[in-house]
Amino acid sequence: MQDLYEIVIKGTSISCGVDINDNVKIKVDHLFCISRQGIIIDIIDPIGVDQQRYQEVLKEYREKGKCKELSGDQVILPGFIDLHIHAPQFAQLGTALDIPLYDWLNKYTFPLESKFSDENFARQVYQDLVSQLISNGTTTALYFATIHKSTSCLLAEICEKKGQRALVGKVVMDDVNQNPEYYRDSSTDQAINDTEEFIQKLLAIGSKSHQGIYPVITPRFIPSCTDEALSRLGQLAKKYNLYIQSHCSESDWEHQFVLDRFKISDTQALDSFGLLSNKSIMAHCGHLSDGDMDLFHKRGAAVSHCPLSNSFFGNAVTPIRKLIEKQVNIGLGTDISGGYSSSIYDNIKQSVISSRMLEDGTNKDLLPNVRGVPNSRITLSQAFYLATAGGGESLSLPIGRLEINYAFDCQIIDTTLNYLSQSSYFGKEESNYENLFQRIMYLSKPNNISEVWIQGKLVFNKK
Numbered sequence: 130m131q132d133l134y135e136i137v138i139k140g141t142s143i144s145c146g147v148d149i150n151d152n153v154k155i156k157v158d159h160l161f162c163i164s165r166q167g168i169i170i171d172i173i174d175p176i177g178v179d180q181q182r183y184q185e186v187l188k189e190y191r192e193k194g195k196c197k198e199l200s201g202d203q204v205i206l207p208g209f210i211d212l213h214i215h216a217p218q219f220a221q222l223g224t225a226l227d228i229p230l231y232d233w234l235n236k237y238t239f240p241l242e243s244k245f246s247d248e249n250f251a252r253q254v255y256q257d258l259v260s261q262l263i264s265n266g267t268t269t270a271l272y273f274a275t276i277h278k279s280t281s282c283l284l285a286e287i288c289e290k291k292g293q294r295a296l297v298g299k300v301v302m303d304d305v306n307q308n309p310e311y312y313r314d315s316s317t318d319q320a321i322n323d324t325e326e327f328i329q330k331l332l333a334i335g336s337k338s339h340q341g342i343y344p345v346i347t348p349r350f351i352p353s354c355t356d357e358a359l360s361r362l363g364q365l366a367k368k369y370n371l372y373i374q375s376h377c378s379e380s381d382w383e384h385q386f387v388l389d390r391f392k393i394s395d396t397q398a399l400d401s402f403g404l405l406s407n408k409s410i411m412a413h414c415g416h417l418s419d420g421d422m423d424l425f426h427k428r429g430a431a432v433s434h435c436p437l438s439n440s441f442f443g444n445a446v447t448p449i450r451k452l453i454e455k456q457v458n459i460g461l462g463t464d465i466s467g468g469y470s471s472s473i474y475d476n477i478k479q480s481v482i483s484s485r486m487l488e489d490g491t492n493k494d495l496l497p498n499v500r501g502v503p504n505s506r507i508t509l510s511q512a513f514y515l516a517t518a519g520g521g522e523s524l525s526l527p528i529g530r531l532e533i534n535y536a537f538d539c540q541i542i543d544t545t546l547n548y549l550s551q552s553s554y555f556g557k558e559e560s561n562y563e564n565l566f567q568r569i570m571y572l573s574k575p576n577n578i579s580e581v582w583i584q585g586k587l588v589f590n591k592k
């Protein structure tokens with residue numbers, strides 16, 4: 130007879146609470162029981178009513194050699210969900226952040242992305258990127274590829290092989306007046322036909338994958354697309370019930386461009402083309418009006434908050450606390466390479482810092498009472514929520530929480546490196562886990578991540 134569980138993991142987890150305003154939830158030395166499909170189907174507490182079952186399951190799975198027991202110096206965190214990555218831009222990560230968005234796109238980014246017609250080049254960059262993201266604890270990734278159909282499929286295949294859950298879009302840029310000749314779809318028809326072929330290929334890859342691979346409708350942003358492409362992409366999204374991603378009100382320039390072209394906001398324009406749905410994830414959104422936020426909420430659309438990138442290109446701090454209060458779905462994104470880091474940890478930190486600067490204001494020459502925007506700060510556990518459960522809710526997938534019926538996507542943190550643990554100073558009482566959580570968020574380095582699991586499979590092992 131088949132075992133009930135494929136594997137049992139014994140260890141201590143830190144995961145977010147039910148609500149974004151709750152503190153993190155700590156489960157000390159629990160048994161996480163994982164099905165063959167990679168789903169957490171049972172979590173057993175060593176104390177209380179489950180005590181006897183705990184001992185029985187522990188004994189049984191130890192004997193079967195199917196129990197993995199973490200040490201007291203290891204902690205399980207949910208894997209991170211990165212809701213905004215430009216995969217080709219990994220090749221220029223950490224460079225070229227010296228000029229505004231429009232110039233950056235034309236001077237550095239479009240020339241780089243145009244090279245992804247070359248399959249060998251694309252393979253090298255995409256393999257390095259996916260490996261690095263996984264080792265950074267990113268278990269689900271929402272990617273923009275490039276305009277090239279075949280290497281966009283290649284990115285999905287690489288994710289599938291490496292075991293990362295991925296949502297991938299072939300980028301559409303068809304407006305001859307807005308995109309350089311060397312890097313644009315050759316016509317609107319071709320952009321749409323390539324997108325439809327790409328969707329079918331990804332649906333086929335996804336149907337065979339263990340962890341999930343999904344196609345995404347990807348108009349780069351309104352400035353790069355014709356009205357016809359935008360409306361046909363909206364129709365394709367509806368026909369196949371697909372995810373949609375784009376940029377929305379990212380900078381003064383982009384926000385104003387759409388206002389000038391349509392006399393309505395970016396949010397309203399995306400909506401008018403059928404591109405704002407409960408499967409839409411829009412990057413940045415730093416310049417949304419209150420009405421735009423209400424429309425996001427009404428449609429169930431999500432914001433991918435990219436605080437590092439926004440510090441360079443956003444011209445403003447995205448008011449995340451206000452979006453939370455308006456019950457808009459929000460997750461975090463690295464925005465490689467508008468953000469210089471491929472780590473969601475760095476974006477958790479920056480989201481807290483940016484929100485504090487928004488609240489306090491930045492110009493010392495103004496009086497404190499007019500310097501900032503009151504009630505704008507978010508807490509560290511709210512930022513962690515965005516990186517985990519918030520990402521899962523944005524994608525409507527059962528990911529981002531270490532709870533029953535969620536995928537077992539996790540990162541195992543070694544707290545002995547980089548002085549994360551304070552137990553040698555203060556003892557090992559449970560009350561220190563809240564501090565440990567904060568130190569993991571603020572102080573950990575990539576080498577603190579010793580293992581990464583996606584959909585119940587070990588996909589990264591530092592050893």
Ligand SMILES: Nc1nc2[nH]cnc2c(=O)[nH]1
Pocket residue numbers: 215230234238349350376379438442464467
């Ligand atoms: N940050 C960012 N914004 C964009 N807007 C359109 N394209 C891009 C891009 O590649 N990065």
